[in-house]
Amino acid sequence: MLSVLRSHAAARVVAIAAYVLVVEWTRALAIQAPGAAVIALVLGGAALGVAAVGWPAGRLGLGTSRLGLRLLGGVALGVVLILPAAARSGAAPMLPVGLAVAAVAVSIGEEIAFRGALYAALEDLGGAPAAVVGSTLLWTLAHALSHPPAFLGAVAAAGLLLALWRWACRDLVGPIVGHVIADLAL
Amino acid sequence: MRRLGILVGAAVTYLFAAWMVAPGFYDGFGPPQAYNWTCPPPQAGANVKPSSGHLDIKVINGVSDANSAFTDDGQVVIGFLPGTFDSAGKTTISVDIVPLDSCPKPPGISFVTNVYKITASAPPAKGKTAGLTLRYSNLEPDPSDVYQASDPAGPWKSIGRNEQAAPFTVDTRVDSFGYFAAGYPTASPPPGSVTLGGGQTLPIIVAVLIVVVVLAGLPLAIVRRRQRSTPADEEEKG
Numbered sequence: 007m008l009s010v011l012r013s014h015a016a017a018r019v020v021a022i023a024a025y026v027l028v029v030e031w032t033r034a035l036a037i038q039a040p041g042a043a044v045i046a047l048v049l050g051g052a053a054l055g056v057a058a059v060g061w062p063a064g065r066l067g068l069g070t071s072r073l074g075l076r077l078l079g080g081v082a083l084g085v086v087l088i089l090p091a092a093a094r095s096g097a098a099p100m101l102p103v104g105l106a107v108a109a110v111a112v113s114i115g116e117e118i119a120f121r122g123a124l125y126a127a128l129e130d131l132g133g134a135p136a137a138v139v140g141s142t143l144l145w146t147l148a149h150a151l152s153h154p155p156a157f158l159g160a161v162a163a164a165g166l167l168l169a170l171w172r173w174a175c176r177d178l179v180g181p182i183v184g185h186v187i188a189d190l191a192l
Numbered sequence: 193m194r195r196l197g198i199l200v201g202a203a204v205t206y207l208f209a210a211w212m213v214a215p216g217f218y219d220g221f222g223p224p225q226a227y228n229w230t231c232p233p234p235q236a237g238a239n240v241k242p243s244s245g246h247l248d249i250k251v252i253n254g255v256s257d258a259n260s261a262f263t264d265d266g267q268v269v270i271g272f273l274p275g276t277f278d279s280a281g282k283t284t285i286s287v288d289i290v291p292l293d294s295c296p297k298p299p300g301i302s303f304v305t306n307v308y309k310i311t312a313s314a315p316p317a318k319g320k321t322a323g324l325t326l327r328y329s330n331l332e333p334d335p336s337d338v339y340q341a342s343d344p345a346g347p348w349k350s351i352g353r354n355e356q357a358a359p360f361t362v363d364t365r366v367d368s369f370g371y372f373a374a375g376y377p378t379a380s381p382p383p384g385s386v387t388l389g390g391g392q393t394l395p396i397i398v399a400v401l402i403v404v405v406v407l408a409g410l411p412l413a414i415v416r417r418r419q420r421s422t423p424a425d426e427e428e429k430g
Binding site for chain 2 (some may be wrong): 028086087090148149155157159160162163166167170173174
């Protein structure tokens, strides 16, 4: 099984895509149970991070070179992600501490899974276009159970923006930081 | 520069897409307690019907006592300070909160909570208000206002909301009773929106964001271009 995953790019894509979809949908269903929100989010975030096992940090877009610029880019992405909601609704209530910790866990897990491992696997299979389009489609599909249908366009656009940053800058630190900022604020 | 252009295009596309679904993109983190819907959205899953609430407030020496009425599921709480009611000739004042068994869809407004009918056996005294708190679900966008009507068919008027509230709740003050729900206007940005230059918000936001993204992405892209063939870039390629 492992040898198949190592030698076949398509098998890696299928395995990672199936895994992250199952994790995301399970999390979306589990969060509905009374009192289960925080634990479901934390475990879901950790489970998503497992998708990156076996991938070198560099292939995931992680690294410490030009870290200041990566962090600055992450802040810019966060500003872009939260601006429409901030402009519309004025003040948004802050998340309670427990939920904020869970939101950080999910944000990091989702970025490592979608723009990290899944992106890298798709890039091996079909290059950057497949990585950007494929990770965006899977990202949108993964949010189908947790978001009203009317929001999936914005979800897809956010996924596309983060994937294009990953492609243009070969960086995952920026999307992680931006996603964390957005989830803490929203 | 081509990559930067694509990135800016993606940012503009995102802003447009998020702007179309008021109040904007959110990532769906939920409250610890599931919302009980009158008309559950498709993604709600198993649903419990919303509860009603009742309270009898004592009148002591002609002054109504302080107390709070709430529904059994805690989705609506209305608090009264001493003397809130015009309690002349009464020894107790009854307050009832009942969820409407239908879901009005007034034009130009999207409700994100059930509609609740709040009645009392005495009106509020002149100049007195009660604090109303409505809980809402993570399955719908955050509400920008609380709306009130004397009839579920309308007309519905916005009575605003307080800036500070607990997560997934919206607070406001009411000086009369009737039908209440939280929601947001679908035809135009809510009153709390940023409006600059005569309300031309979106172009200004887009312009600002283009500058932000370019400022953030340009140095990174330039450094990457310069180092494309150097060993330092091998970290990115694994």
